[in-house]
Amino acid sequence: MKIQSAASERHVLNVTVDNEPGILAKITGLFTARGYNIDSLTVADISDDHAISRITVVTNGPPEVIDQIEAQLERLVPVHGVTDLTTAGPHVERELALIKVSGKGDARVEALRVADIFRASVVDTTTESFVFELTGAPDKIDSFIALMRGLGLVEVGRSGVVGMIRGAAGA
Amino acid sequence: MECLVDQEVEFVFGYPGGAVLPIYDELFGEERIRHILVRHEAGAAHAAEGYARATGKPGVVLVTSGPGATNAVTGIADAFMDSIPMVVITGQVPTALIGTDAFQEADTVGITRHCTKHNYLVKDPADLKATLEEAFRIATTGRPGPVVVDIPKDVQIAVPSESRASKLTASHRYAPQMAAPAEQIIEAVDMLAGAERPIFYTGGGVINSGPEATELLRQLQDMTGAPVTSTLMGLGCFANTHPDWLGMLGMHGTFEANMAMNRADVMVCIGARFDDRVTGRLDAFSPDSTKIHVDIDRSSINKNVPVDLGIVGDCATVLGQMIEAWGQRKAQDLGEWKARIAGWRARECLAYPEKSKKNPDAIMPQKAVERLYALTKDRSPIITTEVGQHQMWAAQYFGFDKPNKWLTSGGLGTMGYGMPAAIGAQLGHPDALVIDIAGEASIQMNIQELGTASQYRLPIKVFILNNEYMGMVRQWQELTYESRYSNSYSDSLPDFVALAEAYGWKGIRIQDEKDLDAGILSMMEYDGPVIVDCCVAADANCLPMIPSGAAHTEMLLYGDQVDGTMDDEAKALV
Numbered sequence: 078m079k080i081q082s083a084a085s086e087r088h089v090l091n092v093t094v095d096n097e098p099g100i101l102a103k104i105t106g107l108f109t110a111r112g113y114n115i116d117s118l119t120v121a122d123i124s125d126d127h128a129i130s131r132i133t134v135v136t137n138g139p140p141e142v143i144d145q146i147e148a149q150l151e152r153l154v155p156v157h158g159v160t161d162l163t164t165a166g167p168h169v170e171r172e173l174a175l176i177k178v179s180g181k182g183d184a185r186v187e188a189l190r191v192a193d194i195f196r197a198s199v200v201d202t203t204t205e206s207f208v209f210e211l212t213g214a215p216d217k218i219d220s221f222i223a224l225m226r227g228l229g230l231v232e233v234g235r236s237g238v239v240g241m242i243r244g245a246a247g248a
Numbered sequence: 249m250e251c252l253v254d255q256e257v258e259f260v261f262g263y264p265g266g267a268v269l270p271i272y273d274e275l276f277g278e279e280r281i282r283h284i285l286v287r288h289e290a291g292a293a294h295a296a297e298g299y300a301r302a303t304g305k306p307g308v309v310l311v312t313s314g315p316g317a318t319n320a321v322t323g324i325a326d327a328f329m330d331s332i333p334m335v336v337i338t339g340q341v342p343t344a345l346i347g348t349d350a351f352q353e354a355d356t357v358g359i360t361r362h363c364t365k366h367n368y369l370v371k372d373p374a375d376l377k378a379t380l381e382e383a384f385r386i387a388t389t390g391r392p393g394p395v396v397v398d399i400p401k402d403v404q405i406a407v408p409s410e411s412r413a414s415k416l417t418a419s420h421r422y423a424p425q426m427a428a429p430a431e432q433i434i435e436a437v438d439m440l441a442g443a444e445r446p447i448f449y450t451g452g453g454v455i456n457s458g459p460e461a462t463e464l465l466r467q468l469q470d471m472t473g474a475p476v477t478s479t480l481m482g483l484g485c486f487a488n489t490h491p492d493w494l495g496m497l498g499m500h501g502t503f504e505a506n507m508a509m510n511r512a513d514v515m516v517c518i519g520a521r522f523d524d525r526v527t528g529r530l531d532a533f534s535p536d537s538t539k540i541h542v543d544i545d546r547s548s549i550n551k552n553v554p555v556d557l558g559i560v561g562d563c564a565t566v567l568g569q570m571i572e573a574w575g576q577r578k579a580q581d582l583g584e585w586k587a588r589i590a591g592w593r594a595r596e597c598l599a600y601p602e603k604s605k606k607n608p609d610a611i612m613p614q615k616a617v618e619r620l621y622a623l624t625k626d627r628s629p630i631i632t633t634e635v636g637q638h639q640m641w642a643a644q645y646f647g648f649d650k651p652n653k654w655l656t657s658g659g660l661g662t663m664g665y666g667m668p669a670a671i672g673a674q675l676g677h678p679d680a681l682v683i684d685i686a687g688e689a690s691i692q693m694n695i696q697e698l699g700t701a702s703q704y705r706l707p708i709k710v711f712i713l714n715n716e717y718m719g720m721v722r723q724w725q726e727l728t729y730e731s732r733y734s735n736s737y738s739d740s741l742p743d744f745v746a747l748a749e750a751y752g753w754k755g756i757r758i759q760d761e762k763d764l765d766a767g768i769l770s771m772m773e774y775d776g777p778v779i780v781d782c783c784v785a786a787d788a789n790c791l792p793m794i795p796s797g798a799a800h801t802e803m804l805l806y807g808d809q810v811d812g813t814m815d816d817e818a819k820a821l822v
């Protein structure tokens with residue numbers, strides 16, 4: 078029986094992979110089969126010849142589990158490399174969210190005012206609704222959504238986190 | 249086909265069907281590759297494993313889509329757990345029909361995704377050659393493993409106008425690290441040289457790395473004088489006749505191996521993976537040792553047991569580096585440590601009662617294995633096994649002094665492995681004496697392969713330790729469930745002698761200890777396949793044993809009480 082020792086830590090992993098069929102299933106399957114957590118996962122083609130994708134996984138677990146996750150990912154043939162942004166040093170994390178709010182009167186005005194503070198932009202409007210677009214670190218999006226709950230929140234779509242190391246060097 | 253010839257494939261283990269007919273047609277009249285027609289695809293996969301394990305070369309399997317592929321899955325999973333190089337070619341319905349629930353369609357790539365090292369669905373004929381080449385490279389290098397190549401029928405037929413060199417050869421893709429950084433080697437050698445109670449804990453990785461690794465291990469051991477133990481999969485990487493050989497460790501390992509592991513101050517793990525069958529209770533596993541772990545697979549390091557120095561690299565390469573770094577150093581005086589070990593050895597943990605309590609006339613199974621070893625060892629036989637008590641007795645009482653002679657299903661523990669594996673091993677070594685030490689229950693799981701051995705005139709021997717029980721299950725029921733033998737009795741057994749004869753084999757039954765040697769000798773002398781139905785005591789248990797969840801120091805030995813029950817937490821352990 079595995080004894081989970083140390084406290085859970087949140088880590089953001091960038092995984093560079095060959096863009097081949099089944100790779101996403103391989104990676105998500107690895108997480109389920111071994112009981113690792115996925116908090117968010119994004120994937121997109123990042124090369125001009127469509128050969129390579131970058132997958133960003135936000136996961137959590139004790140340090141030794143995070144180390145295993147990296148080792149297990151690196152073991153997969155189509156995986157070129159794994160960068161743990163959380164341990165690599167200063168980095169930026171961004172997520173995009175679309176948030177639909179409906180309401181009239183004061184609530185509507187207040188929603189717009191909060192959106193302004195958060196620098197969310199309005200990408201769709203009807204007389205009784207807005208769709209806001211907000212980009213930022215995940216906790217900023219969390220707090221925006223929390224505020225919208227009281228102001229007629231209808232639905233939320235989030236992209237999941239993408240991240241990058243600060244400075245000139247690539248990962 | 250040309251690809252397979254290029255890869256120097258001698259044998260393909262397979263079974264035809266609709267989705268591979270084009271490949272079978274190419275095999276017709278092909279003289280460079282021999283196709284071995286098994287009787288069930290599970291047999292093909294295990295035979296390929298046996299061939300690979302006995303020769304060090306990759307085993308090749310060819311099966312049809314749907315049920316052909318799913319029948320092979322157990323063998324694929326087995327090869328994955330035990331790191332056996334294997335390439336499995338599966339037929340698939342034509343590309344246009346994929347996803348339509350076509351006749352004999354199964355999502356082979358999906359089903360095998362997590363029990364292969366890698367797998368492919370080849371949709372474009374231009375990719376076929378490069379894919380097969382990469383499949384062989386991946387299966388055989390780094391930590392070996394099974395690779396599945398799923399080929400739709402139309403792709404098999406198409407003649408590619410060009411063969412794409414493909415992205416697959418790109419250098420960033422799959423490059424296992426062979427040699428370790430020099431500073432790690434120096435650190436390891438310093439630790440080893442400073443040890444007062446060192447131990448080598450070796451595993452299947454040493455055997456997978458090739459005969460050179462075995463040779464180098466023996467050299468390094470000679471330089472350092474440290475005692476050696478090994479996992480089930482590593483038997484043969486160090487000579488059982490050497491005075492510093494401790495025997496196997498773990499659940500059914502020797503008292504001296506487990507005690508030495510528990511008291512060691514420096515442990516060097518080479519090509520083993522701290523499996524639960526080896527470690528017992530994790531927090532009590534070798535608690536005071538500084539641990540060095542050499543493994544080609546980084547994910548094995550720190551997976552179950554945190555180590556002080558993890559060295560990623562190939563066993564032979566790293567052992568060579570360590571020998572060089574050791575140089576002219578003199579080994580420490582390990583006299584005190586060896587004296588303690590001698591004390592543990594004196595417990596004679598493998599001693600067993602002369603007679604069974606319930607049936608004093610019956611042959612003791614341990615005795616049968618001991619005699620089998622004594623009478624066959626000059627011929628350096630290749631031993632395969634099924635899974636159960638007989639497997640553990642074979643590991644304990646048969647001795648191995650060379651690698652590639654011991655083929656067993658370790659990680660997955662697959663009953664039905666032994667006979668097909670023997671078939672594969674015999675094909676790889678036509679002149680060797682190949683014996684499957686079997687249980688009467690396990691042997692029935694791939695009994696159909698009797699026909700394969702007959703067809704190819706393979707003189708394999710199946711030595712059944714017939715205790716009329718799924719003995720290992722019965723033993724656990726004694727230990728955990730107050731001897732409630734739920735479904736562990738082997739009822740309605742076939743007459744194995746008659747069965748052997750029905751397939752054109754020779755059948756021998758041994759019931760009396762006085763006939764044991766003669767029976768074994770006539771088995772060896774017979775120039776053809778033989779089943780020996782060796783009737784043994786039904787109540788013998790496999791000891792020593794560390795109950796699951798217990799520490800290495802809490803071994804049960806013969807004479808200890810093994811009847812009882814356990815609390816629910818202990819019952820939940822496997």
Ligand SMILES: Cc1ncc(C[n+]2csc(CCOP(=O)(O)OP(=O)(O)O)c2C)c(N)n1
Pocket residue numbers: 634635636637638639661662663686687688689690691713715717718719720721
């Ligand atoms: C395919 C498969 N099914 C079930 C098991 C569980 N199992 C392990 S040992 C064993 C009994 C084996 O009996 P037998 O072959 O007679 O060997 P014995 O223990 O009696 O020597 C069983 C059922 C297994 N290892 N593999």
Ligand SMILES: [Mg+2]
Pocket residue numbers: 636687688689713714715716717718719
């Ligand atoms: Mg049995």
